[in-house]
Amino acid sequence: MIRRIDLRGRLADGEELDYRALVPRASADVESALEAVRPICADVRHRGVEALRELTARFDGVQIKDIRVPESALRDALSELDPAVRAALEESIARARTVHADQRRSDVTTVVAPGGTVTERWVPVQRVGLYVPGGLAVYPSSVVMNVVPAQVAGVENIAVASPPQKGFGGAPHPTILAACALLGITEVYAVGGAQAIAMFAYGARDDAGAQVCSPVDLVTGPGNVYVAAAKRLLKGLIGIDAEAGPTEIAVLADESANPAHVAADLISQAEHDPLAASVLVTDSTELADAVDAELKLQVAATKHADRVLSALTGEQSGTVLVDDLAQGVAVADAYAAEHLEIQTRDAPAVAARIRNAGAVFVGPWSPVSLGDYAAGSNHVLPTGGCARHSSGLSVQTFLRGIHVVEYGQEALRAVASHVETLADAEDLPAHGAAVRARFPS
Numbered sequence: 001m002i003r004r005i006d007l008r009g010r011l012a013d014g015e016e017l018d019y020r021a022l023v024p025r026a027s028a029d030v031e032s033a034l035e036a037v038r039p040i041c042a043d044v045r046h047r048g049v050e051a052l053r054e055l056t057a058r059f060d061g062v063q064i065k066d067i068r069v070p071e072s073a074l075r076d077a078l079s080e081l082d083p084a085v086r087a088a089l090e091e092s093i094a095r096a097r098t099v100h101a102d103q104r105r106s107d108v109t110t111v112v113a114p115g116g117t118v119t120e121r122w123v124p125v126q127r128v129g130l131y132v133p134g135g136l137a138v139y140p141s142s143v144v145m146n147v148v149p150a151q152v153a154g155v156e157n158i159a160v161a162s163p164p165q166k167g168f169g170g171a172p173h174p175t176i177l178a179a180c181a182l183l184g185i186t187e188v189y190a191v192g193g194a195q196a197i198a199m200f201a202y203g204a205r206d207d208a209g210a211q212v213c214s215p216v217d218l219v220t221g222p223g224n225v226y227v228a229a230a231k232r233l234l235k236g237l238i239g240i241d242a243e244a245g246p247t248e249i250a251v252l253a254d255e256s257a258n259p260a261h262v263a264a265d266l267i268s269q270a271e272h273d274p275l276a277a278s279v280l281v282t283d284s285t286e287l288a289d290a291v292d293a294e295l296k297l298q299v300a301a302t303k304h305a306d307r308v309l310s311a312l313t314g315e316q317s318g319t320v321l322v323d324d325l326a327q328g329v330a331v332a333d334a335y336a337a338e339h340l341e342i343q344t345r346d347a348p349a350v351a352a353r354i355r356n357a358g359a360v361f362v363g364p365w366s367p368v369s370l371g372d373y374a375a376g377s378n379h380v381l382p383t384g385g386c387a388r389h390s391s392g393l394s395v396q397t398f399l400r401g402i403h404v405v406e407y408g409q410e411a412l413r414a415v416a417s418h419v420e421t422l423a424d425a426e427d428l429p430a431h432g433a434a435v436r437a438r439f440p441s
Ligand SMILES: NC(=O)c1ccc[n+]([C@@H]2O[C@H](COP(=O)([O-])OP(=O)(O)OC[C@H]3O[C@@H](n4cnc5c(N)ncnc54)[C@H](O)[C@@H]3O)[C@@H](O)[C@H]2O)c1
Pocket: 036, 059, 060, 132, 133, 134, 135, 136, 137, 139, 142, 163, 191, 192, 193, 194, 222, 223, 224, 225, 226, 227, 244, 245, 246, 247, 272, 273, 276, 338, 379, 380, 381, 382, 383
């Protein structure tokens, strides 16, 4: 069902293989979306709320009067929430808090020389904008994954934006609102896509000039290519987390894997988006054939079969046949998947060899769906190969390390000549003079 890329024997034949080029990312990539989002961001910058209303009508098909969701609507959504969904959200929040609480760093003071210290002080970002997707699916779980690390970091001011949904009175989905209420979030905007990121970056005023949304310092959260493109465009004016775009799963499996489970996991992430990527890397043709047969059966029975089929048959998905697991690890590292499952014998040992992945799911009982909702790990993870250089969302995302330098007179005197020498070597003598001025001879 999904295309095959057969690498077996090719290394032995002396071929040089470019593993990074094997499985391309979906063609509607972030670079090409940049041109579409540039005018959207400019419009929000110049016309504020009026532009947000028009863009929402155009892209979401929803007429909104007020972009900010009233707090009473958040409370109502929570009181009307299905008790089973509430219990599941509470469990998800509790597990996420447990894991993220352990990520909180302490300030560290280093005595560099007698009387000279450098302290690294971890300070939370003051105001953040958290994006919760809501196009093809709605993601109350992404409310949890964004809000929990921000709260654990100690961010004072948290705003959430999510697209308004048709049939819900111009508001985001009620479960999104309920999740916000459960977490104590009161500032929620019914705005999606690139326009939401622009609203966070520039702030937004209404027709009378009143500030409806204040600018934020940092924007985090997953979204489609337009959201990712707006984040890339506005980076610098705002901080951003790693780009978390269309979902990806790679499964590194040998003949010991259960093909029905592998297929189910590939389908589970393909369900997000026709641009989602599902990649199987295996040294077993028998497993590849069995997974393909399972995919045919399971895709036919799954609810979002059209979306899944588009994702699985897109150029961004495929089965890579490798000579052995060592080559499988090299392929997985080059691909740098958002999610990587290891379904092999001695899975922990294989997992320990992986260098590039947003998150690694080890063994048969750790499917990606567990991490999506209730493992305690974060599901906002780098996509598009960004796992080669970036991490998923964590408490650290919301903190800045500030170096606090404190030297006494003797500590400065002891190192003064080195500062002057280096200043002269860079032909910046005023730097040296600033130290010398403190020690007139
Ligand atoms: N990496 C992660 O952590 C993670 C987590 C959850 C979801 N996801 C991914 O997030 C994505 C969510 O995408 P989505 O579309 O469902 O929701 P979304 O909220 O990201 O995007 C919907 C918005 O896109 C805008 N839009 C739609 N078509 C447009 C166009 N032609 N031009 C400009 N703007 C347009 C609309 O304003 C709409 O509000 C999926 O790809 C999913 O795989 C990733």
